[in-house]
Amino acid sequence: MVEIRTPIEVNDAIKHVMEFAKKGEKIYVSLEESHGYFLAEDLISDHPVPPFNRTRYDGFAVRAVDTEKASQEHPVELEVVAEIGAGSVFGKEVGDQEAVRIMTGAEIPPGCDAVVMLEEVTEWKREGKTVIEITRKLDHLENITLKGEDTKKGEVLVKKGTYINPGIMAVLATFGYKKVPVTKKPRVGIISTGSELLPVDAPLEPGKIRDSNAYMLIGQIERAGATPVSLGQFADDFELCYQQIVDALENVDILLTTGGVSVGDYDYIPAILEKLNANVLFNKIRMRPGSVTTVAEVDGKLLFGLSGNPSSCYVGFEIFARPVIRYYHTDKPFLQKIQVALGGEFANSNPFHRFVRGKLHFEEGNVVANPVGLDKPNIVTSLAEANVLILLPGGEIGYHQREKVTAILLDEQSGSTWEDWLNDLEECNL
Numbered sequence: 074m075v076e077i078r079t080p081i082e083v084n085d086a087i088k089h090v091m092e093f094a095k096k097g098e099k100i101y102v103s104l105e106e107s108h109g110y111f112l113a114e115d116l117i118s119d120h121p122v123p124p125f126n127r128t129r130y131d132g133f134a135v136r137a138v139d140t141e142k143a144s145q146e147h148p149v150e151l152e153v154v155a156e157i158g159a160g161s162v163f164g165k166e167v168g169d170q171e172a173v174r175i176m177t178g179a180e181i182p183p184g185c186d187a188v189v190m191l192e193e194v195t196e197w198k199r200e201g202k203t204v205i206e207i208t209r210k211l212d213h214l215e216n217i218t219l220k221g222e223d224t225k226k227g228e229v230l231v232k233k234g235t236y237i238n239p240g241i242m243a244v245l246a247t248f249g250y251k252k253v254p255v256t257k258k259p260r261v262g263i264i265s266t267g268s269e270l271l272p273v274d275a276p277l278e279p280g281k282i283r284d285s286n287a288y289m290l291i292g293q294i295e296r297a298g299a300t301p302v303s304l305g306q307f308a309d310d311f312e313l314c315y316q317q318i319v320d321a322l323e324n325v326d327i328l329l330t331t332g333g334v335s336v337g338d339y340d341y342i343p344a345i346l347e348k349l350n351a352n353v354l355f356n357k358i359r360m361r362p363g364s365v366t367t368v369a370e371v372d373g374k375l376l377f378g379l380s381g382n383p384s385s386c387y388v389g390f391e392i393f394a395r396p397v398i399r400y401y402h403t404d405k406p407f408l409q410k411i412q413v414a415l416g417g418e419f420a421n422s423n424p425f426h427r428f429v430r431g432k433l434h435f436e437e438g439n440v441v442a443n444p445v446g447l448d449k450p451n452i453v454t455s456l457a458e459a460n461v462l463i464l465l466p467g468g469e470i471g472y473h474q475r476e477k478v479t480a481i482l483l484d485e486q487s488g489s490t491w492e493d494w495l496n497d498l499e500e501c502n503l
């Protein structure tokens with residue numbers, strides 16, 4: 074008799090999984106490799122930026138008061154007493170009727186309080202001296218970037234738990250972080266199971282397909298903030314897969330398997346979990362695709378038995394494994410959601426919540442989420458385009474073109490808290 078599984082609700086399943094989520098320890102990585110890590114400490118400015126008053130233009134630093142009477146008819150003449158490029162400083166006080174030739178980014182010399190651009194002046198030599206002619210009045214502080222204009226000392230610029238993007242790398246460099254405090258990425262193992270699976274470089278054979286899930290998961294794991302560990306591809310053989318899983322659990326923080334979680338004759342993951350004496354959190358969820366996603370805990374480690382069907386595997390990972398990985402780094406481990414107009418027609422109702430792979434685009438000022446490709450669990454090619462999961466709550470209704478629905482953003486990095494995730498989903502009561 075085939076086992077009849079009772080589906081649990083999506084949010085209950087997430088809650089169970091998150092009970093076993095762990096926090097990452099603090100490590101230091103070089104600034105060069107920090108992209109894609111998450112800050113383990115607040116980034117606080119320990120000096121003002123810029124650290125000195127500087128010129129915004131190539132020009133002449135002057136005393137604005139000397140230009141007060143300048144006009145086209147009555148230009149003011151100033152003597153150029155020095156030249157400085159960015160990185161050089163003119164330590165002396167600039168006196169009455171004097172100017173310093175200065176290049177963008179150089180510190181404003183003492184006594185000066187305005188800069189006139191090179192293009193605005195006439196310059197010539199007279200009796201061995203360089204003289205400039207200014208034809209308008211300059212304002213106090215004109216063309217000067219003030220010390221601390223960008224940021225003051227002591228400000229929290231980036232909060233702990235933030236994903237390090239290129240802009241944050243610039244800020245880290247500004248404050249001298251050769252080594253960056255980040256949270257250590259968990260190691261996430263991938264085992265693909267299936268006697269039909271070929272290595273990616275093998276020619277097709279009758280009845281066989283190439284293993285795409287393993288590579289998809291490498292990308293998903295990296296996007297989530299973990300280090301993928303490829304542990305191989307194995308035939309549907311109970312003993313072989315059991316042994317691989319036992320060995321893998323020793324060597325990784327989280328283990329993912331794909332395939333073999335359903336009720337078929339060669340779906341060995343449920344029996345392997347039983348032999349492992351694993352604490353199975355659930356093996357059926359009221360969602361589609363990914364309903365067969367099975368999660369178990371073995372000695373405190375999580376094992377995600379993801380479906381073999383590519384779209385089911387993808388969605389199961391994003392909804393259940395991703396927040397566990399993100400929690401290592403941040404208290405906002407859940408995906409963010411937005412309201413969109415539905416770009417397709419789903420007239421048939423479905424008792425299960427649907428997570429339709431979709432792509433955002435803009436139409437007459439509205440954000441529209443268009444389904445990509447066929448909405449079936451076994452579809453792989455649609456995943457190439459997907460940047461959202463369109464959430465169609467289960468029930469007795471269908472969904473129609475331009476109806477307001479929720480889209481879960483797959484490439485967004487700031488994340489959301491559990492409360493945010495629940496609030497936004499209140500209406501769908503997942």
Ligand SMILES: Nc1nc2c(c(=O)[nH]1)N[C@H]1C(S)=C(S)[C@@H](COP(=O)(O)OP(=O)(O)OC[C@H]3O[C@@H](n4cnc5c(N)ncnc54)[C@H](O)[C@@H]3O)O[C@H]1N2
Nearest residue numbers: 265267284285286287332333334335340380381382385450
């Ligand atoms: N009698 C029932 N049959 C099925 C049920 C059910 O409840 N009762 N559930 C269906 C659903 S829903 C899903 S989803 C799949 C889950 O299948 P498994 O997780 O057991 O995966 P497999 O049987 O091993 O493979 C399913 C499908 O996916 C292909 N596959 C497997 N691994 C890979 C890979 N690494 N890369 C690409 N494609 C892969 C495999 O060839 C199969 O076509 O079960 C339904 N059946």
Ligand code: MOO
Nearest residue numbers: 363364365385450
């Ligand atoms: O787990 Mo299956 O994906 O619901 O199609």
Ligand SMILES: [Mg+2]
Nearest residue numbers: 333335337340
């Ligand atoms: Mg199966």
